[in-house]
Amino acid sequence: MVYVIEYRCARCGTVHESNVPQTICRSCNGPLLAVYDIESVKNAVDKHVFCSRSNSMWRYLELLPIFNERNIVSLGEGSTPLIKLERSGESLGLRNLYMKDESRNPTATFKDRPISATVSVLKELHVHSIAIPTAGNAGSSLAAYGARAGLDVHIFMPSDTPKPIYSEAFIRNADVKLVDGLISDAGRVVAECVSKYGWFDISTMKVPYRVEGTKTMGFEVAEQLGWMSPDTIVFPTGGGEGIIGIWKSFKELIELGWVKSMPKMVVVQSECCKPIVSAYSEGKDRVEFFKGCNTIASGLRVPKPFADIEILKVIRESRGLAMDVSENEIIHSLKELASKEGILACPEGAAAYAAVKKLVESKLVDRDENIIVYNTGSGLKYIDLLHDVSK
Ligand SMILES: *Cc1c(COP(=O)(O)O)cnc(C)c1O
Ligand SMILES: [Zn+2]
Secondary structure (H helix, E strand, O other): OOOEEEEEEOOOOOEEOOOOOOOEOOOOOOEEEEEEOHHHHHHHOOHHHHHHOOOOHHHHHHHOOOOOHHHOOOOOOOOOOEEEOHHHHHHHOOOEEEEEEHHHOOOOEOOHHHHHHHHHHHHHOOOOEEEEEOOOHHHHHHHHHHHHHOOEEEEEEEOOOOHHHHHHHHHOOOEEEEEOOOHHHHHHHHHHHHHHHOOEEOOOOOOOHHHHHHOHHHHHHHHHOOOOOOOEEEEEOOOOHHHHHHHHHHHHHHHHOOOOOOOEEEEEEEOOEOHHHHHHHOOOOOOOOOOOOOOOOHHHOOOOOOOHHHHHHHHHHOOOEEEEEOHHHHHHHHHHHHHHHOOOEOHHHHHHHHHHHHHHHOOOOOOOOEEEEEEOEEHHHHHHHHHHHHO
16 A cells, blocks of 8 residues: 655645656756645554554655555664753753754664665666765765665765765765765766766755655654654754655644644754855745855755755744854864763754754743754764864
8 A cells, every 4th residue: 555646846736646756846846745645544554553663764654655665775764762861951941852863873864764765766666876966974875775775876975075974985885976066066967967877866855755754753753752743843954855854744743633733943054054044034935055155064065955945934834943053052062962961963963952052042942842953963974073173
């Protein structure tokens, strides 16, 4: 039984079939989102069955876009812990501050969720060569899942991507190309190669499958809170797949009647690369290219997200906000999480934690709220940065 019905354009609503590989909207080039037959899902499963299934994100099978379970390419992604930040919560005066720790994924970032979903669907639809422009982590994840599925993968990452992330992809025998510049420059090279060699481009939000994996980060939090929505989600945002995925998870859970409310979605960026924060604070509905993006949080070096309209909509419709933090605040937070909570966060996750502190200072959250801050990856993938800040 398959519950995904179609892929619908988030902008113009054009419907695309689910039995052939899809990229972006054929009418307006907007991003596509999977649509499920929610009534049938409701009749087929109860929310309480998920906890009795295997420990990976694939236990939400009815809400994932695969036809045949045999095509799932998994390394055990998902099922990450939700850790109560007792000591930091206390010092901030927050009673219910939690960290969703995505460092526990197979390649140590949340990217394993979108990549496992995408590689599985593409394997099912007989796509053999996949290309990706990446700020780094989605590339090392694709190298892993591509290796497991026996696919041909081509990864284009900025030449200043942290070395462990590059080496990880390289050792998995992927075709890894370093590009001078940012993910946007890598994206241009991929676009050229796609038309030349017929590779399938899985850029952020340019295939509808990635967000389907990402949304399990929201399902898990709802389940871990006893099928309840948190009040606030704080996520470090680059291309927007994370925040859109989590928003979509709560949309579906509300439609299913399994939770009641949409959390406030808080997008966090570095002040050295904050295209979404700028657009949000200027009241715009499109994001302008941010010149000179450069932050230690390399996963956030995205000067212009493709799904800009959707990210801004998610923030506004959920009554959330977008906030930037400084590089010093990121480093300080990284050290604080390590020393107070024992969590070795990636700089992106540390940025999100730094934003929680600012939300408290600005009285934008109150002490009883359930606040979920995502640590999107492991600090170990940024070992040079850890060496630098340990001096
Ligand atoms: C990709 C990435 C992000 C940003 O996520 P988006 O979905 O692109 O907004 C944050 N942190 C880490 C560690 C990442 O790899
Ligand atoms: Zn469209």
